[in-house]
Amino acid sequence: MIVDIHTHVGEHPEHIGEGFAAQAREAWPEIRLGRTLEEHRREALDGVDRAVVLAFDAPAAGFVVPNDYVAAYVAGDPERLIGFGSVDPSRADAVDELERMSQDLGLRGCKLGPIYQDVDPLGAEFARVCAALERLELPLLIHQGTTFSRAGSLLRAQPILLDEVALRHPRLRIVIAHMGHPWFEEAIQVVRRHPHVYADVSALVSRRWLLYQALVAAVEYGVAHKLLFGTDYPFFTARQTIDGLRSVTGEAFGAGMPVIDPQIVEDIVVRPSLELLGVA
Numbered sequence: 051m052i053v054d055i056h057t058h059v060g061e062h063p064e065h066i067g068e069g070f071a072a073q074a075r076e077a078w079p080e081i082r083l084g085r086t087l088e089e090h091r092r093e094a095l096d097g098v099d100r101a102v103v104l105a106f107d108a109p110a111a112g113f114v115v116p117n118d119y120v121a122a123y124v125a126g127d128p129e130r131l132i133g134f135g136s137v138d139p140s141r142a143d144a145v146d147e148l149e150r151m152s153q154d155l156g157l158r159g160c161k162l163g164p165i166y167q168d169v170d171p172l173g174a175e176f177a178r179v180c181a182a183l184e185r186l187e188l189p190l191l192i193h194q195g196t197t198f199s200r201a202g203s204l205l206r207a208q209p210i211l212l213d214e215v216a217l218r219h220p221r222l223r224i225v226i227a228h229m230g231h232p233w234f235e236e237a238i239q240v241v242r243r244h245p246h247v248y249a250d251v252s253a254l255v256s257r258r259w260l261l262y263q264a265l266v267a268a269v270e271y272g273v274a275h276k277l278l279f280g281t282d283y284p285f286f287t288a289r290q291t292i293d294g295l296r297s298v299t300g301e302a303f304g305a306g307m308p309v310i311d312p313q314i315v316e317d318i319v320v321r322p323s324l325e326l327l328g329v330a
């Protein structure tokens with residue numbers, strides 16, 4: 051069973067606005083933004099058994115994929131698709147929306163991204179959302195790492211801030227997206243200290259040296275078993291991600307360099323992430 055914990059839907063320009071798109075093109079000139087649901091169904095599920103589909107409520111960044119849109123999509127293929135909603139923590143009705151998306155829409159987790167939402171992960175609005183997620187037993191997938199988007203500050207994007215969040219909300223299951231890139235050392239320390247904190251390996255295949263270092267560090271700190279498989283579709287496919295992970299094992303970087311046991315990667319690919327997050 052292969053579970054992709056991190057896939058996006060959203061069309062351009064309805065969900066991914068021109069402001070976000072312009073900044074994306076500066077960083078990735080070749081980028082094609084937005085996919086139809088039909089493309090997601092065909093491409094994101096190619097080679098995986100189940101995929102988490104993410105809403106995203108980040109008006110500060112010009113990236114808003116509504117909870118209802120995701121819920122309607124995943125309802126058409128409940129065997130394979132799991133929907134995660136999203137709320138902008140600065141919304142006055144953030145907690146009401148979390149309850150609605152969980153209880154009425156059937157969404158099973160929540161995606162947040164403080165740097166895209168321009169919120170402080172240690173602030174009161176964010177804490178209110180985390181307390182509700184903990185109460186509703188919804189896991190949090192959080193983009194806590196860098197981005198090309200200039201919506202928020204890098205100072206609020208550092209994975210180490212999640213240590214405080216995990217201390218305040220010890221029952222909240224947290225997945226740090228992209229291993230907190232490029233601050234994988236911070237992400238690994240937070241994962242190591244908290245039983246309910248994980249990290250996903252999505253999107254790291256485009257930076258092979260960083261992926262290699264991150265996996266070596268995860269093994270050396272004994273947290274490789276808490277790395278979850280994800281792609282960040284449409285930016286990467288499952289095939290690209292699996293090939294990329296396998297390409298940094300063995301003596302990929304030459305004799306004398308630390309060697310990643312290929313079994314570490316095979317275990318990541320088949321990690322039972324939904325069970326670990328309590329949404330199986």
Ligand SMILES: [Zn+2]
Pocket residue numbers: 056058227282
């Ligand atoms: Zn993503």
